[in-house]
Amino acid sequence: MYATPVVVTGFTATRVHKLTPGQKTANRVLATGRAPVEHGFAHLKNWRILTKLRTDPARATQLLRALLVLTNLEVSRGF
Template structure:
């Protein structure tokens, strides 16, 4: 499911609740984008030619390694 942020229009200003929802969505999106940026540093991903289940396992393992390195 894809959730997009709310947009204000000329006739409709965003409510405080909509602004808060946009902030929460942005926070989650940033975390995901940082995860993908970390994965792109692993050059092995450019050569992944495997079953999607195995690729998912590889990606999860790389994320664990990347997060462990970042937390040091």
């Protein structure tokens, strides 16, 4: 019915442990999917929309999703 939330993190390289090509590709895919969301939140912060948000978290999630969609539309239009 409902999917269990999952946190996906990238792979970290060290001096001793280098990343395999597959891990590098996985990091690239993760960054590609994360970038539009981070840009959307940056725009919302610049517009100061979230400063006066006083609602319960379930409604806030729906509101933020809608705002991110609208923000991405505005940004893609060039405003």
